[in-house]
Amino acid sequence: MHPEIDTDMAKELKDLTKRSENYSQWYNELVVKADLAEQAPVRGCMVIKPYGYAIWEKIQRTLDDKFKETGHVNAYFPLLIPKSYLSREAEHVEGFAKECAVVTHYRLKNAEDGSGVIVDPAAKLEEELIVRPTSETIIWATYKNWIKSYRDLPILCNQWANVMRWEMRPRLFLRTAEFLWQEGHTAHATREEAEQEARRMQQVYADFVEGYMAVPVVRGVKSETERFAGALDTYTIESMTQDGKALQCGTSHFLGQNFAKAFDVQFINKENKLEYVWATSWGVSTRLMGALIMAHSDDNGLVLPPKLAPIQVVIVPIYKNTDDLAQISAKVDILVEALKKKGISVKYDDADNKRPGFKFADYEVKGVPVRVALGMRDLEAGTCEIMRRDTLEKETVPFDGLEELIPNMLDDMQTAIFEKAKAWRDARMVEVNSYDEFKEKIEAGYFVLAHWDGTAETEAKIKEETKATIRCLPFGMKEEPGTDVYSGKPAARRVLFARSY
């Protein structure tokens, strides 16, 4: 229809900053160009656009199934939390009070000068309410009424919700004032059971991020400094971005009896004695979208793992007139049906108001895993052109074999992008034994495994001097004693340092 406009748009879509030039800008542009999200008119908040939300829905649906398989149920707790609740757990309030949206009034009224609406001073709340930054406090205030005896335990609740933390340096998906997440909150009769739960959910997260997002993660436990405010232990999974930074993908907290004590939640145990309840909480958020975007995408746009792509296959007809289109469509319709039967999400884009070149560019930026193009010459030859998004390799293949070829290609791609990300991450995870080497590798964007003396002082000094933090004490590593790279003091084991998002 408007070939010149289409060409301009195709160019603009392609006109993405290169990762090697400015990784950060590449990310910001990509989020917008791929139609995932945009800045909202409200400071620090985002609008998640339909294409971005479709990916989030797939993440949500998959995780929700996994939570249910592991015995969890969903529930919903209030958005607003009385201010005093936050103060009940001493460390928790230190961690969260600084970044809260505070509701002080419950009514507006017309300004007397007719200039609009103003806050009605008569509608001031007796106690201010906080927009939840996380829900431990309101949930434990509620659990108090649910738990009397060991027979009421365990409680295994999860909630899908929005939360707010006032962010000074917001960034789409990675750090926004409001974000979407799930938060699991469980209550147990014993310490062992709660610790097991916290570790189990870390494993569920790791399996999801590696198996669906195709993003390799390091599993471990946080240092005391980096722990969730109010937790005894925070288990984490950390991924690596293409600029060599760590991205915390999900955390699972063993909360001990801290919140039970803060909200006086006791139960009668099997020995008929009163005891405080043991707790965990665990969450992942729309931040996962950031991890996903950063992990596989390239200078041409988004690369999505097939398992989470809203559109897995797009088919673009190339034609001159409606007769041509009718012939192509007759053939494509059968393929579309066959693929749908196999559970593959396929889009046949026969819209006539955009040219194939524009469509190609658009689906490339949006990271559709497989693209099939089909013109009149193909029709005669019984072929088509197929392209895989991760490698950008085009092939001419027989049309009739697509029904088998496409599912295999999707599987291959899912595996290939995970292997690629893993090989790259593994190559950039190194052991260092001196502070000079430490600084050099951190500067170059590496995950650094170094001996640490276990003190918060050393941790703070290293952070101050290198901007690297302890991402975790990784699991599954030989714990060989050594010498702290910074202080020279004895160190029980190596820990993982990196700069992070």
Next chain:
Amino acid sequence: MHPEIDTDMAKELKDLTKRSENYSQWYNELVVKADLAEQAPVRGCMVIKPYGYAIWEKIQRTLDDKFKETGHVNAYFPLLIPKSYLSREAEHVEGFAKECAVVTHYRLKNAEDGSGVIVDPAAKLEEELIVRPTSETIIWATYKNWIKSYRDLPILCNQWANVMRWEMRPRLFLRTAEFLWQEGHTAHATREEAEQEARRMQQVYADFVEGYMAVPVVRGVKSETERFAGALDTYTIESMTQDGKALQCGTSHFLGQNFAKAFDVQFINKENKLEYVWATSWGVSTRLMGALIMAHSDDNGLVLPPKLAPIQVVIVPIYKNTDDLAQISAKVDILVEALKKKGISVKYDDADNKRPGFKFADYEVKGVPVRVALGMRDLEAGTCEIMRRDTLEKETVPFDGLEELIPNMLDDMQTAIFEKAKAWRDARMVEVNSYDEFKEKIEAGYFVLAHWDGTAETEAKIKEETKATIRCLPFGMKEEPGTDVYSGKPAARRVLFARSY
């Protein structure tokens, strides 16, 4: 284990106020006893408990599929709305400003006297933010950037979200300060298309409420007084509760160009002229839970339509020892598998810490549609006892036929409760021709079809004197002219009056 406790609990579960004694109290008690929801510690807010949330998830999943079938996509817009946005549309602000939660600060700090945390006066927002009572304003501020040409239209977005409206007389599910809902917001190039969309979504809602919730509704359009603030037309579906009141189950609004004008959203139409965009919005909320509970439930507890019941069938073994249980379980396990294969949600409750009597009472209160009980004598005879929740009829039937019997019973029950509700509603919907009859029927809990002169004055007078409002101008009725029952003036048609929740 504790037979005496179980008996007490069973009695307590059963100890529900009768509908005939106090319908309102019956409802309040039932919501709590069936474990659906409870008051939150925050005024006017609720905690939706896992069993209640499981029903809401079924509602959500079903509706979401229907929205997608009709071409809609999901997205997410910010929770907080700048105060000034509300004032942009004159009627909208009148309708919503009165009941808003207002965020004025973004930080807390430690009180100097160590008494806890206080609002940090230094962290006052330049412009206050409103917790969304509905999202037309923030969405149209966003659409402004999405829409340039007719080629960008239609936009068919839906959002699943929480919203807040400060309620003076809160009631679980029916009126809570915070509630969950979906809100569709669509943008169109023509008036006709937008009007069609608004009516189409009313139909989607009606089909869902009748087809899944088994609740008959009257479809119609609101009077000007009862319209959504900012709409040109509000289409509604109204159900009848067992105490003869109307319950607005869902609304769909044709917004004309009001919001497009307020947020200056114009597009270049096919004739290359600038034009304001046409809009609709439509929503249903956790209020549907209230409609569902009120429609079918009885003095023994909840009655759920099989299509929305989280557990459709419960099987309770009756046994004396683990040998008995093993024999029963061997048989039941095969049935459970067979039912699951048919997509039926079944629970085999072999928990040994509760007695069958308690389980029976609990599942009855919770409205599980079909209950199967099976003891050793049944095992020998090849029978079992089956009970249908709506009729409470028990039958002894051959165990081997259950695989066919149960799906049929669920289907029958789905139809039967709809028919029952419809017959009852139809019997309580009457035409009246005098004001005395009008008052009498309203007082007795009827839906009254009466002639109305079309003026807001008459509408207001009737409301003042009888507490009845115009629920809608119903569709599908002969529009015969007549005389207004109140004013005696000429009236074009009958409209539907009722008291309402």
